[in-house]
Amino acid sequence: MTDADQSLSVRDNRTGKDYTLEITDGTLRAADFAKIRTDEDEPGLALYDPGFTNTASCRSAVTFIDGEKGILEYRGYPIEQLAEKSTFLEVAYLLIYGELPSKEQYEQWVHEITYHTFVHENVKGFMHGFRYDAHPMGMLMASVGALSTFYPESNDIKDADNRHLQIVRMIAKMPTLGAWAFRHAQGKPFVYPDNELSYTENFLSMLFRMSEQSYAADPRIAKALDVLFILHADHEQNCSTNAVRSVGSSQVDPYSSVAAGVAALYGPLHGGANEAVLKMLRRIGSKENIPDFIQGVKDGDERLMGFGHRVYKNYDPRAKIIKKACDDVFEVTGVNPLLEIAQELEKIALEDDYFVQRKLYPNVDFYSGLIYEALSFPPEMFTVLFAIGRTPGWLAQWLELVQDKEQKIARPKQIYTGDRTVDFVPREERWA
Numbered sequence: 001m002t003d004a005d006q007s008l009s010v011r012d013n014r015t016g017k018d019y020t021l022e023i024t025d026g027t028l029r030a031a032d033f034a035k036i037r038t039d040e041d042e043p044g045l046a047l048y049d050p051g052f053t054n055t056a057s058c059r060s061a062v063t064f065i066d067g068e069k070g071i072l073e074y075r076g077y078p079i080e081q082l083a084e085k086s087t088f089l090e091v092a093y094l095l096i097y098g099e100l101p102s103k104e105q106y107e108q109w110v111h112e113i114t115y116h117t118f119v120h121e122n123v124k125g126f127m128h129g130f131r132y133d134a135h136p137m138g139m140l141m142a143s144v145g146a147l148s149t150f151y152p153e154s155n156d157i158k159d160a161d162n163r164h165l166q167i168v169r170m171i172a173k174m175p176t177l178g179a180w181a182f183r184h185a186q187g188k189p190f191v192y193p194d195n196e197l198s199y200t201e202n203f204l205s206m207l208f209r210m211s212e213q214s215y216a217a218d219p220r221i222a223k224a225l226d227v228l229f230i231l232h233a234d235h236e237q238n239c240s241t242n243a244v245r246s247v248g249s250s251q252v253d254p255y256s257s258v259a260a261g262v263a264a265l266y267g268p269l270h271g272g273a274n275e276a277v278l279k280m281l282r283r284i285g286s287k288e289n290i291p292d293f294i295q296g297v298k299d300g301d302e303r304l305m306g307f308g309h310r311v312y313k314n315y316d317p318r319a320k321i322i323k324k325a326c327d328d329v330f331e332v333t334g335v336n337p338l339l340e341i342a343q344e345l346e347k348i349a350l351e352d353d354y355f356v357q358r359k360l361y362p363n364v365d366f367y368s369g370l371i372y373e374a375l376s377f378p379p380e381m382f383t384v385l386f387a388i389g390r391t392p393g394w395l396a397q398w399l400e401l402v403q404d405k406e407q408k409i410a411r412p413k414q415i416y417t418g419d420r421t422v423d424f425v426p427r428e429e430r431w432a
């Protein structure tokens, strides 16, 4: 029975028939439209939504976003509070298990992750096989996927203990793989994890340690990186999370699903945007060139990278926190000269009708690249940092997916626009 208040009445003008469709949580079930058909032999109505701009693919309790108001919450906790008071590993636990850990749970979680940071020695071998100039995201994507071959039991996705073990392994090993991809490009020896260090300090050690006995990162830098990881940890049904869920819906192991997420994140419209922002700022070169650049954007010849978002029609709350983090990092490293251009660009864009009307504001990628560059990361590494931060979110969403009884293998419909029933003409006749 449909509650009359929570329903939609529609008339199919092709047949004159009336239908009542149930509304649940502000959505209609796409499957209900299939009941609307001109005759019994015809397929029913389907919905056409390229880019899923208005289609919910799942129910999720992981992350809440109100794009109009600029609100982001993980499991109900505001991102501002998590960034200020929590740690990345605590946030990872929160995302995955739905609640903040007790003292014992936290210590156990940190211990488990710390002791799974090492990878099989053979991983070194295949990482060395990449070309000297291989993009680290390509290396990360391949090596995360390859982990499934080291842990074949990971395809037993129905076993909760097994899932937990793979989740721990993946969060633990992502920094190792990311750091080794970086060292490979530099022609430097790989640095093994140091289990005496925190998650972020260990990552910095694997990136930058040379001959010293142990690497001591500046605590302000380690903290800033930890905050950046927190800010990137989840963002509900974005492109890469959708990729993880879509691939995971085939019930493949979590390493293969996360490799799909890394692949999606690699693209310049998603995680690759922070790299593109730096290139853009460098190309603009100085404040005097900003008006010409903005004109190019308005003429459709350029895109203002790091601006605009599918969901946020207000200032991205993560961009606000990152802008503040810039100050802490630049106190240690000195100011990035591109900051001046970025700030001026933001000021001009936020006053310009083109951006105001389209509600285009700075997103998470606008300022993060400036920090990463100040921390001595080359632009190719920026998306790797995003991927390390996003891993708990991908895994939380994957875990939710595999336990959701309503989920099925992802398989959208299409509107076929090609030819039908064309007789094949053999080559001799076609080429005669």
Ligand code: CMC
Pocket (backbone or CB within 6 Å): 238, 268, 269, 270, 271, 272, 273, 297, 302, 303, 304, 305, 306, 307, 308, 309, 310, 311, 358, 360, 363, 364, 365
């Ligand atoms: N510069 C100039 N115009 C823009 C921009 C931009 N950065 N973003 C959107 N627009 C325009 C777009 O041309 C369109 O104009 P019109 O209505 O005249 O055709 C209008 O604004 C709506 O844009 P859209 O392309 O329909 O929006 P979308 O939701 O499909 O795309 C987006 C969202 C993030 C891909 C897009 O804003 C963009 O390309 N931004 C630059 C890349 C970027 O910074 N990406 C990082 C996103 S945040 C981190 C992440 O998710 O990875």
